[in-house]
Amino acid sequence: MIGKAVFWVIVLLTIVGGLGTCLSNSLIYAVLFLLLLMGSVGGLYIYLGSPFLGMMQVLIYLGAVGILLVFSVMLAGPFWLKPKERGRFLKIGIGSVLGLGVILVLWKGLSGYETKAGPERVSQVNKLGKLLLTEYALPFELISLLIVISIIGAIMLGILGRKREEKDALE
């Protein structure tokens, strides 16, 4: 009973987060709604029978990506001079047409599949670990390489940008 109530609350929070992210006027509110959404998607992962992925979601998305986004909102201000958004009417019009179109297309395409209630599933972290170290070892290593490259790239962009700025200031 409590589990059911918590589940529907999490679904509601996901919907509120999605709507708030795409409809809110100010960017910092959009980021905060996005954080709410990421946390509730983590809760949904737990209900899907994988607490490990829920924890990873909180760790990576809420911890790393969320902090990065908040920092960049802070650094790339001044947002009190509000960037012009497209009009609300146009926004909701485009959004509803696009969303309904996607939903219709996917509904048509997927309605042939029968949906069955799956059995309860226990967490499969040991299988996941074996999978990542045997069959998907190459993508796993490539992900770590990608992250290293992106860290070095971000640092280099920062250094080069600063040098150019100093040169501009001298001239």
Added chain:
Amino acid sequence: MPWNDPRVFQLLSLFLLGCGLMGLISRRTFLGMLISFELILNGAGLNLMTVDRFFHQDLPIGEAFTLFIMGVAASETAVVLAIMILLFRRYKTIEEEKLRGLKG
């Protein structure tokens, strides 16, 4: 139990995709577009995990790919934010319509 029904999760991930597309079109700053893109990636991860849980029982391949999506999203966010802050330093704006240096 409602969480044994795949349709709830699939409709939710579809909803996230729709919200992300809408934000991607209606936002005018790079940061807003990046936020909407994160929404789409979250929807994709949720969908992969749902398919893995309900329609594919033996090996957790969907979980592995959701982890890969998280890694790619994190690195992509880092690089895009570095580029964006660089652009902001040079041009003092991150609105896409004012950044026309690459337009032929």
